[in-house]
Amino acid sequence: MTFKTLDDLSDIAGKRVLVRVDLNVPTKDGKVTDATRIERVVPTIRELSEKGAKVILLAHFGRPKGEPVEEMSLKPIAAAVEDIIDQRVHFAADCIGEAAATAVAGLENGDILLLENTRFHKGEEKNDAEFTKALAANGDIYINDAFSAAHRAHASTEGLAHLLPAYAGRTMQAELEALEAGLGNPKRPVVAIVGGAKVSTKIDLLTNLVKKVDALVIGGGMANTFLAAQGIDVGKSLCEHDLAETARSILTEAETSGCAIVLPVDGVIAREFKAGAANEVVDIKAIPADAMVLDVGAKSIAAVNDWVSKAETLVWNGPLGAFEIAPFDKATVAVARHAASRTKSGALVSVAGGGDTVSAMNHAGVADDLTYVSTAGGAFLEWMEGKPLPGVDILHQQK
Known part of the structure; x- marks a missing residue:
């Protein structure tokens, strides 16, 4: 393979691991109606947590166009992730700044934290250098497990890989291996x-x-x-x-x-x-x-x-x-x-x-x-x- 996976990671206990996941799931009345995308990223989250990493999830939800939109908050999604993974999922009201830093600082080894919608900031879709640095400040390692967002050069899907050691999560790995078998070779x-x-x-x-x-x-x-x-x-x-x-x-x-x-x-x-x-x-x-x-x-x-x-x-x-x-x-x-x-x-x-x-x-x-x-x-x-x-x-x- 021409990319690094979780198999290339060792001794990550206590490390802050930023994991880009796809939680852009269909909802009705605040409830998730199809949890397939959440289920797909569970193996990566669980593996990192069991190895003692501080797991910090980055995701978008909807198209808020760079502004906070209450209906597009990831907070209800955190509850759905918690139910599926059967483990407490903490939530931070922002993905950068003091709210994020405080939440990250409070994590114990193996804890899971979901940061608020990355698209609440214009810098996300613009792949803005300063916004990317602000995201990177909360992590030691970057893992992309969101192939579905990989066709976008956004801060959380591409920019972070320039600033932190970058790896493919298990879902990304499975997708890339399948695609290689499908048309690559x-x-x-x-x-x-x-x-x-x-x-x-x-x-x-x-x-x-x-x-x-x-x-x-x-x-x-x-x-x-x-x-x-x-x-x-x-x-x-x-x-x-x-x-x-x-x-x-x-x-x-x-x-x-x-x-x-x-x-x-x-x-x-x-x-x-x-x-x-x-x-x-x-x-x-x-x-x-x-x-x-x-x-x-x-x-x-x-x-x-x-x-x-x-x-x-x-x-x-x-x-x-x-x-x-x-x-x-x-x-x-x-x-x-x-x-x-x-x-x-x-x-x-x-x-x-x-x-x-x-x-x-x-x-x-x-x-x-x-x-x-x-x-x-x-x-x-x-x-x-x-x-x-x-x-x-x-x-x-x-x-």
């Missing part, structure tokens, strides 16, 4: 599945993938744009007709790179977008003018699963259909379960993430059966697009 053949609504949000992603994978499966509303670009009438289906030329250029790039493009050959159509809507399967070239494609049909599922069966590595971003509404979830579920089965047998390395992908994998009941499911969203997508991630790049430079 993968076992071939590599198949990518990219779904979702719009091509416009994934042009960079598709352009990068056709140069790196052996086959690219395009599903969801995005597939309609590619079909229309080839002269197929997609009826009232979601389609970005103005991106036909972009779609054709991606197809040409794929051909040049030797990447097979897998598009639907049949589709599940309906006249209305609602649960249980009357639907039927038609050939992709026979979509009625008054209908829309909301999922792919059995022949398309078989074609995708055939590629998954050939693959040694699978990278997945986005559903194949409108999986949130039955019966238009069949393709996503069927392919996800096939991928999970091959992964469990040891035949496939499967890495999924970004956007609705986590929800789709949970819906299919396979989130725990794939090699790795990333909750990172934007950072995962930017990695798939081949873009630099400042919070990761600085860790590589520390080795």
